[in-house]
Amino acid sequence: MNRNLQQTSVMTVTGSISPEEIGFALIHEHVFLSILADYLDTNRVLDDPESAYIELMHYQKSGGVTLVDQTNRGLEQDPIAVREIAKRTGLNIVLGCGWYREPFYDPSLYRTKTNDIADQMIRDLNEGIDKTGVRAGIIGELGAHETWVSPVEERVLRAGARAHLETGVTIATHGLFAPVGLKQIDILLEEGVNPDRVIVGHAHDYPYHDYHIEIAKRGAFVSFDGMQDENQFLLQRDLMNIKKIIQAGFIDKLLLSHDVCTNSHYAMNGGFGYNFIISRLYPYLQEIGLSKEQFHKIMVENPRNALTGGN
Numbered sequence: 001m002n003r004n005l006q007q008t009s010v011m012t013v014t015g016s017i018s019p020e021e022i023g024f025a026l027i028h029e030h031v032f033l034s035i036l037a038d039y040l041d042t043n044r045v046l047d048d049p050e051s052a053y054i055e056l057m058h059y060q061k062s063g064g065v066t067l068v069d070q071t072n073r074g075l076e077q078d079p080i081a082v083r084e085i086a087k088r089t090g091l092n093i094v095l096g097c098g099w100y101r102e103p104f105y106d107p108s109l110y111r112t113k114t115n116d117i118a119d120q121m122i123r124d125l126n127e128g129i130d131k132t133g134v135r136a137g138i139i140g141e142l143g144a145h146e147t148w149v150s151p152v153e154e155r156v157l158r159a160g161a162r163a164h165l166e167t168g169v170t171i172a173t174h175g176l177f178a179p180v181g182l183k184q185i186d187i188l189l190e191e192g193v194n195p196d197r198v199i200v201g202h203a204h205d206y207p208y209h210d211y212h213i214e215i216a217k218r219g220a221f222v223s224f225d226g227m228q229d230e231n232q233f234l235l236q237r238d239l240m241n242i243k244k245i246i247q248a249g250f251i252d253k254l255l256l257s258h259d260v261c262t263n264s265h266y267a268m269n270g271g272f273g274y275n276f277i278i279s280r281l282y283p284y285l286q287e288i289g290l291s292k293e294q295f296h297k298i299m300v301e302n303p304r305n306a307l308t309g310g311n
Helices: 049-061 079-089 107-111 114-126 151-167 180-190 209-217 232-247 276-287 292-308
Strands: 010-012 015-017 025-029 066-069 092-097 138-143 171-174 198-200 221-224 254-256
Touching: 010 092, 025 254, 025 292, 049 079, 066 292, 079 092, 092 114, 107 151, 114 151, 138 151, 151 171, 151 180, 171 180, 180 198, 180 209, 209 221, 209 232, 221 232, 232 254, 232 276, 254 292, 276 292
Parallel strands: 025 066, 066 092, 092 138, 138 171, 171 198, 198 221, 221 254
Antiparallel strands: 010 015
16 A cells, blocks of 8 residues: 655754645755766856855746755755755755666665665655765755666665655656656655655656656656756756646646756856746747646645645
8 A cells, every 4th residue: 555644844954844835846956966976077066155046036036935956865965055055045955865776876875775875865864964964855866877777776766665654755757758756656656655745756757758757647746957048958858748747637747947058057157057947938838828826736736745745
């Protein structure tokens, strides 16, 4: 039986907040990270607090309230720095835990039992990450490096499921250019996770309507977390798929975010930044028939439900 573990609060890096305090939320972003484990490109390192502050304040001043930072182990997570930037900006920042995907795993992980991996996540959620006192508030992003889930990635997913069953915290996955999210859902459900506590990340990167609808039919959230206006072809493709999801009756399963993770994504460097969705996306959504009430549902109600298990 899959257990429905609703949350009465959400943990941010500065403390617990009520569901009503979440407000307008970006469900998949990064504040400080390094992706150098498989991309030898300094563009893929975010480590400057002042630049982060400037970029995040664009979002905050536009009305943004909450940001989910899915940076976790392997991505050079910096909980203290994230807590400080949350205090400076006044944003609710929810931080991830667990392990990203196989190229980013510590070698010791291959010899670590599933329950021991789960115990590490539980400590990060309940006590704080690496004795910093900064508690994680989401399990993820837990990834698949290839178009399948490797054996060690499966153990991390199962560990994430067990951490969820112990804490009630939502799980977010990562998978690119393949319908691997369905396999990730299967694994999590085998462990007893209720699908409405699962966010399937980067669903837009496999741009096939049947995939998105199958995720939603299974009860998980469909995360279009690469929203941007730099590439109009990709934006129009994503808008058409968003329209199809809504027409199919699954607006309540749709999440939107940017996945800011490189310097070139910063607005100061000509990128879309953290505030494209809140500041500039709605006119595009109007063109596909989306109302302001529906936009509010996608950006306020859906993230709240995804993080808490509410409906």
